[in-house]
Amino acid sequence: MIDLRSDTLTRPTPAMRQAMASALVGDDVYGEDPTVNELEARTAELLGHEAGLFCPTGSMANMLGVWLHVRPGTEVLCDQQAHIARAEMGGHAVLHGVTMRTWHATSPTPGVADVADITDLMSIGTGPYLVETAAVEIENTHNFAGGTVQPIGHLRAVRQACQDAGVAMHLDGARLWNAHVATGVPMIDYGRLFDSVNVCYSKGLGAPVGSVLVSDAESIARARVQRKRLGGGMRQAGVLAAAALYALDHHVTRLADDHANARAFAEQLALRAPGVIDPESVPTNIVVLGTGERPAAGVMAAARERGVALSTVGASKVRAVTHLDVDAAGCREAGRVLGEILAS
Numbered sequence: 001m002i003d004l005r006s007d008t009l010t011r012p013t014p015a016m017r018q019a020m021a022s023a024l025v026g027d028d029v030y031g032e033d034p035t036v037n038e039l040e041a042r043t044a045e046l047l048g049h050e051a052g053l054f055c056p057t058g059s060m061a062n063m064l065g066v067w068l069h070v071r072p073g074t075e076v077l078c079d080q081q082a083h084i085a086r087a088e089m090g091g092h093a094v095l096h097g098v099t100m101r102t103w104h105a106t107s108p109t110p111g112v113a114d115v116a117d118i119t120d121l122m123s124i125g126t127g128p129y130l131v132e133t134a135a136v137e138i139e140n141t142h143n144f145a146g147g148t149v150q151p152i153g154h155l156r157a158v159r160q161a162c163q164d165a166g167v168a169m170h171l172d173g174a175r176l177w178n179a180h181v182a183t184g185v186p187m188i189d190y191g192r193l194f195d196s197v198n199v200c201y202s203k204g205l206g207a208p209v210g211s212v213l214v215s216d217a218e219s220i221a222r223a224r225v226q227r228k229r230l231g232g233g234m235r236q237a238g239v240l241a242a243a244a245l246y247a248l249d250h251h252v253t254r255l256a257d258d259h260a261n262a263r264a265f266a267e268q269l270a271l272r273a274p275g276v277i278d279p280e281s282v283p284t285n286i287v288v289l290g291t292g293e294r295p296a297a298g299v300m301a302a303a304r305e306r307g308v309a310l311s312t313v314g315a316s317k318v319r320a321v322t323h324l325d326v327d328a329a330g331c332r333e334a335g336r337v338l339g340e341i342l343a344s
């Protein structure tokens with residue numbers, strides 16, 4: 001099976017397992033795990049923040065990051081396809097009393113909103129009439145929109161608007177690594193524009209588990225308490241942090257291969273089914289493709305029968321994600337198979 005359902009499917013490489021096996025560890029709830037401490041410090045520095053917090057999942061890191069900026073009964077604004085809105089099981093509402101309103105950004109770049117569309121949604125100083133906007137959340141790269149990159153100039157403009165309005169900003173940077181590799185924009189240039197940032201080590205970077213939330217030291221101290229409250233205080237977690245550190249040192253620049261493979265996938269697809277995709281438009285390691293009149297579930301099932309696993313994003317869109325565990329030939333073959341299905 002050529003499995004392109006997600007870049008979370010990557011398994012730790014032998015060298016990564018070696019790093020895990022030899023990690024120095026301690027009790028991280030006591031703050032005594034040297035490997036976790038190193039990962040938190042390095043991630044914070046990389047993103048231009050004071051402190052970091054190792055979390056078991058990106059969902060928890062987002063939950064804590066947004067929580068830093070809100071009170072129950074306030075709202076966060078985000079894209080309607082945002083992971084925090086669609087894929088975190090309503091945790092922000094259930095656990096933290098936050099409501100969400102969303103913008104819908106489809107063109108010219110899916111998932112990248114006009115600054116005016118964001119500011120239009122803000123409710124500031126509305127007293128007892130409207131829910132107060134506490135935070136804006138941005139996803140970079142944007143997963144369900146097709147791995148699209150938020151341009152740095154655009155992010156600077158959003159930052160300015162939020163600053164003017166007194167609204168905090170959280171970045172879901174689960175795949176910020178991919179944006180960095182695709183554009184050459186330093187991680188720190190992205191990181192500094194936000195009050196808090198989540199980055200995942202468990203996606204394309206290939207670690208089995210783990211995300212880090214970064215922010216200022218006082219906020220991270222608060223988040224550390226809330227993480228424990230949510231059941232996320234881990235003990236000898238250095239075994240996991242070692243995998244993330246290994247990924248940081250060895251798996252960032254190679255994301256360019258995943259991006260090239262996504263493009264090669266799209267090229268094969270476009271050869272067999274002309275017009276369904278412009279390979280030039282594939283920004284990173286994710287391809288989201290409209291299936292037109294055909295239900296996405298049917299296309300997915302047909303591909304699976306021919307040895308290619310995809311996922312769906314809604315009723316008429318399929319998604320392919322390239323990653324460490326599928327090579328260039330596999331990605332081209334997957335593109336051929338999907339192209340033949342769509343052309344038939």
Ligand SMILES: *Cc1c(COP(=O)(O)O)cnc(C)c1O
Binds near residue numbers: 060062083084175211
């Ligand atoms: C995967 C992902 C997360 C975090 O997911 P977990 O499975 O909880 O680690 C957050 N945001 C985006 C955009 C993601 O793709």
